[in-house]
Amino acid sequence: MTDRRRFLLGAAAAGASALGAACGWDGGPAVAPKLRAWSGVNDWLSGLLLSRSRLARQYPEARRTAERDFPAYYVSDAVPMLRDPAAWQLRVGGLVRKPVTLSLDRITAMPRLSYTVKHHCVEGWTAIATWAGVPFGAIAGLVEPLAAARYVDFRSFDDGYSNGWDIASAMHPQTMLAYAYNDRPLMPDHGAPLRLYSPTKLGYKNTKYLVEVQFTDERPGGYWEDRGYPWFGGL
Amino acid sequence: MTDPSQAPPPDPAELPTVQAPPAEQPPPLEAPPVEEPAAAGEAQPLEAPAPAPAVAAVAEPEPEPEPAPVPVRPPPVRRHHWIVRLTHWVNTVVLVGMMASGLQIYNAYARFGIRGTRLPLPNPLDMHAVPRWARLGGWLAGGLNWHFFLMWPLVLNGLLYLGYLVFSGEWRSLAFRPRDVGPAIEMQKYYLHLRREHPPQGKHNALQKGAYTFIVLLGILSVLTGLSLWKPVQLWWLTGLFGGYELARYWHFVAVWLFVAFIVVHVVLVFVVDIASLPAMITGWYRGRFPSHD
Numbered sequence: 065m066t067d068r069r070r071f072l073l074g075a076a077a078a079g080a081s082a083l084g085a086a087c088g089w090d091g092g093p094a095v096a097p098k099l100r101a102w103s104g105v106n107d108w109l110s111g112l113l114l115s116r117s118r119l120a121r122q123y124p125e126a127r128r129t130a131e132r133d134f135p136a137y138y139v140s141d142a143v144p145m146l147r148d149p150a151a152w153q154l155r156v157g158g159l160v161r162k163p164v165t166l167s168l169d170r171i172t173a174m175p176r177l178s179y180t181v182k183h184h185c186v187e188g189w190t191a192i193a194t195w196a197g198v199p200f201g202a203i204a205g206l207v208e209p210l211a212a213a214r215y216v217d218f219r220s221f222d223d224g225y226s227n228g229w230d231i232a233s234a235m236h237p238q239t240m241l242a243y244a245y246n247d248r249p250l251m252p253d254h255g256a257p258l259r260l261y262s263p264t265k266l267g268y269k270n271t272k273y274l275v276e277v278q279f280t281d282e283r284p285g286g287y288w289e290d291r292g293y294p295w296f297g298g299l
Numbered sequence: 300m301t302d303p304s305q306a307p308p309p310d311p312a313e314l315p316t317v318q319a320p321p322a323e324q325p326p327p328l329e330a331p332p333v334e335e336p337a338a339a340g341e342a343q344p345l346e347a348p349a350p351a352p353a354v355a356a357v358a359e360p361e362p363e364p365e366p367a368p369v370p371v372r373p374p375p376v377r378r379h380h381w382i383v384r385l386t387h388w389v390n391t392v393v394l395v396g397m398m399a400s401g402l403q404i405y406n407a408y409a410r411f412g413i414r415g416t417r418l419p420l421p422n423p424l425d426m427h428a429v430p431r432w433a434r435l436g437g438w439l440a441g442g443l444n445w446h447f448f449l450m451w452p453l454v455l456n457g458l459l460y461l462g463y464l465v466f467s468g469e470w471r472s473l474a475f476r477p478r479d480v481g482p483a484i485e486m487q488k489y490y491l492h493l494r495r496e497h498p499p500q501g502k503h504n505a506l507q508k509g510a511y512t513f514i515v516l517l518g519i520l521s522v523l524t525g526l527s528l529w530k531p532v533q534l535w536w537l538t539g540l541f542g543g544y545e546l547a548r549y550w551h552f553v554a555v556w557l558f559v560a561f562i563v564v565h566v567v568l569v570f571v572v573d574i575a576s577l578p579a580m581i582t583g584w585y586r587g588r589f590p591s592h593d
Contacts, residue, residue, distance in 0.1 A: 090441035099444040106447050113533045120532045133415030182544070184531065187407035187439065190544055191414040264532045292440035294447065299532040 100292055107296035111230060114298055119238055120263035123180045128246060129191035134183075136253035137267075139287060140223040143252045144273050152257055154241075156203060158278035159213035164206055168243065168257050174198040177240050181263035184299055186288075195261045197242030200234050203277070213279035218260050218271035227260070227271045228284030233298060238262055241274065266297040378585040380467070386460040387580055393456060396449045397521075398555050399435035403442030406434065411549045418549055450525065457518055472502040475512035479505040510561070517557055524551040 090096045138144055146152055154171065157163035178196035185191075209231070216234045219226045233239065242261040243250055250256040255272025262270060268288045278284075289295045379387075406429050412418040417425070436442030464470040475483075482505035488494040490506075498504070503511070527538040527547045541547035569576050575587025 089435060090437035091445070096441065096444070099441075099448050102448045102451075103444055105451075110530070113530055115533060118533055118535075121535060129414045135414070182413075184544070185408070186443070188404065188548060189408045189410075189414050288440070292444065294443065299530060 103294050110296040110298045127192050134191045138222050139225050144222040156207050156277045159210040160207035175202050185267040194246050195242045196244035197240035200239040209279045212281045215280050217278040217284035219276040220273040221275050222273040225287045227286040269297040373590040375584045375586045376590045378579045379583045382463040386456050389456045393453045400442045400445035402429040403434040403436040407439045473511050475508040521554040
């Protein structure tokens, strides 16, 4: 073996081991924040790609995923439950002309939207389910957002879980505040009594256990978004 | 040094036998270098099988030896345009990062198929975690952020390379076309010692064309399946083309193993058959035993 050959083999081995040592690595305090900042470029492109008229595909109910196979996540230690479900109300306000507080009865009496769609989790799994609720556009029609309202902040009673949305995604015709899952009232693990749902967003963008909707001119963060997940999360 | 323009074209069939005498490294300015008219693509590790010790002829610098006996060692040739060298090494780094961050993402749900089902396709890593050394990002969000950053240089670098191939006309010497099927079979026969003479060829033999065309198509497949997974609703037609989200995710994953297999063969051939192709991909100058067959 010649010197040069030995050198090249050594260099290759050193490179491979350096790479190995680097792996499982998030970039460290110097790189990871830059990668997250770059995520804003992808959010911008995602916003451009979002078409108001492009609807997520709907499936026959026979294609639904068995309920036991559809995982349900929350960030509290136990399933978030209301002590007094009858007292629950949704506050809708912020940059709007007519802030309102809505009871569940009032919400279920509003126009109803229902679809059977595929749920995409950021982890890579998918599941099909039927959701029913009020189109978010109907809620917006009720409160009349001001022109300055470019974002919507969805807040929950799940240990501070929330999500910030751009107004275009929120006003997409398939975005709803859902109160039913597979033809039955929403179960506690799926976000009872009311959750945000859209088949054009990754699962973590769809706030469960809603209590408040705020229209705003400053981009709100969110539980997972603030911890490094992409903010837009659009499909 | 012989004038390169008059140097006899090397007979590929004889190449493995002519290497015994150690030759000096020709100083680059001593002999006017030969410009290869089409100077892109990869090194040529697939060309002719040769005993490994012959590499020593390339690697041993000797002070002022006598000129090598017959036949004369081929003069250095200009093999790779700077765009090809740049994009090759950028791709090396970015592709490794894409695969490692992709494996980090795979770990979050190590199965293919909609919840409650499993695609009836082979997956040795079904419900198995990818080892930490093979992952980049540390956790799912870290992997996603690496992946969604590196996709930009991956695509831009790939477009620069493909743009170069198109505008330089170099694609002609790399693209595997139907007429290359016959020569590819002949080339394979030669490697299997079923045929004595090295088949005639251009800059690359038909098997090389096949390998380099395959890897470009694999890159395109990876990018398109990746886009179909990123935006399965907006780009529903693309996701549908790959058989839906779950299958697109599977093809995206299969591409990783095909890349790994290609890289292993590619690197082994460089080190075992033609180590001179490695400096050629760095400097652009090829000083090895297998100059162009043009």
